[in-house]
Amino acid sequence: MTSIRLRNVSKSFDGDGRAGGAYTALDRLDLDVREGEFFCLLGPTGCGKSTVLHLIAGFDMPSAGSVEVRDHPVAGPGADRGVVFQTELALFPWLTVEENVSFGLRMRGSDAGERAAILDRNLELVGLSKHRRKFPRELSGGMKQRVQIARALANDPDILLMDEPFGALDAQTRRRMQEEVVRIWTEARKTVVFITHDIGEAIWLADRIGVMTRGPAARVKEIVDVKLARPRPAMTPEFAEIYNALSASIHAEAEAMLNE
Ligand SMILES: Nc1ncnc2c1ncn2[C@@H]1O[C@H](COP(=O)(O)OP(=O)(O)OP(=O)(O)O)[C@@H](O)[C@H]1O
Ligand SMILES: [Mg+2]
Incomplete structure (x- = not known):
C-alpha cells in the first residue's frame, strides 16, 4: 500500500532561474513511498531533496501536481508526520531542551505523567538527559539535531520525515542514532523518508533508495x-556492488552539473 504519493509535482521559486525568472526546482516529479518502508532519498546538493520533504510535510505547496499521504491531499503540516529538518533553526530558541521535546505532547493535551515518561525516554535515547534544561543557544550543532530527533520521536507520528538528521554528528553518535532509528522503525513499523548525502548510510538503512x-x-x-x-555489514561484496552503482549514478549527475 502506498503511504506517500507524489504525481507530476513541479515546484518553482521566485527568482533566480536567471534574468530574474522563476527557478524550477522540481519538474513533474513522481514518487511513491510504501506504507511501513524505510525510504532514502539521495542526490547531488541543491537538487531538491529538502523541497520534496517540505512538500510531504505540508510546509510548502507544489506549484503543480499532487502530494498525497494515505490518499489524502496534503493541505498543511499534521501530527501524522514528524519532521527532522536539515536546519537546527527548527527549534524554538525560547524553550529549553525538554520544553522543545515535549511541545507537541503539550499541544495535544497529554497528561503530565505520560509526558514526563515520554520525555525521559526520548532524552535518554538521544543522550541529552543531562542537558535538558539548556536552551538551544547553549547546545552544539549535533546536540540541537538530537533535540529535533527526540522531539519528532516523542510525538510518535506514523511517518517520519528526516532531512540529513545525522549530518552534524560524530561517527560514533551517528552509528548509535542509525541503529536506534532502525530499531524504532522495526518495532513501530513507521514509514520513514530519510534524506542523506551518505551513500553507505542509505544502503545501511533503506528498503529502497531514490x-x-x-x-x-x-x-x-x-x-x-x-x-x-538486516543488520547489514558494510564490507560485503553485495554492499559494495550497490555502493558502486549508486556512487556512479550520483557522480554522473554531479559531473553534469559542474559542466553546465
Ligand atoms: N525558499 C526558496 N526560495 C528560493 N529558492 C529555493 C527555496 N528553497 C529551495 N530553493 C532552491 O531550490 C533548489 C533545491 O533546493 P533544496 O534545498 O531542496 O536542495 P537539496 O537537494 O536539499 O540540497 P542540499 O543537499 O544541499 O541540502 C535549490 O536550487 C535552491 O536554491
Ligand atoms: Mg537539503
Missing part, C-alpha cells in the same frame, strides 16, 4: 531496491 537528478527541473531518476538482510 536517486534524484541534478536540478533545475529535478525528478527521481531511479529507485534501487536494497535486498540485503
Whole structure:
C-alpha cells in the first residue's frame, strides 16, 4: 500500500532561474513511498531533496501536481508526520531542551505523567538527559539535531520525515542514532523518508533508495531496491556492488552539473 504519493509535482521559486525568472526546482516529479518502508532519498546538493520533504510535510505547496499521504491531499503540516529538518533553526530558541521535546505532547493535551515518561525516554535515547534544561543557544550543532530527533520521536507520528538528521554528528553518535532509528522503525513499523548525502548510510538503512537528478527541473531518476538482510555489514561484496552503482549514478549527475 502506498503511504506517500507524489504525481507530476513541479515546484518553482521566485527568482533566480536567471534574468530574474522563476527557478524550477522540481519538474513533474513522481514518487511513491510504501506504507511501513524505510525510504532514502539521495542526490547531488541543491537538487531538491529538502523541497520534496517540505512538500510531504505540508510546509510548502507544489506549484503543480499532487502530494498525497494515505490518499489524502496534503493541505498543511499534521501530527501524522514528524519532521527532522536539515536546519537546527527548527527549534524554538525560547524553550529549553525538554520544553522543545515535549511541545507537541503539550499541544495535544497529554497528561503530565505520560509526558514526563515520554520525555525521559526520548532524552535518554538521544543522550541529552543531562542537558535538558539548556536552551538551544547553549547546545552544539549535533546536540540541537538530537533535540529535533527526540522531539519528532516523542510525538510518535506514523511517518517520519528526516532531512540529513545525522549530518552534524560524530561517527560514533551517528552509528548509535542509525541503529536506534532502525530499531524504532522495526518495532513501530513507521514509514520513514530519510534524506542523506551518505551513500553507505542509505544502503545501511533503506528498503529502497531514490536517486534524484541534478536540478533545475529535478525528478527521481531511479529507485534501487536494497535486498540485503538486516543488520547489514558494510564490507560485503553485495554492499559494495550497490555502493558502486549508486556512487556512479550520483557522480554522473554531479559531473553534469559542474559542466553546465
Ligand atoms: N525558499 C526558496 N526560495 C528560493 N529558492 C529555493 C527555496 N528553497 C529551495 N530553493 C532552491 O531550490 C533548489 C533545491 O533546493 P533544496 O534545498 O531542496 O536542495 P537539496 O537537494 O536539499 O540540497 P542540499 O543537499 O544541499 O541540502 C535549490 O536550487 C535552491 O536554491
Ligand atoms: Mg537539503
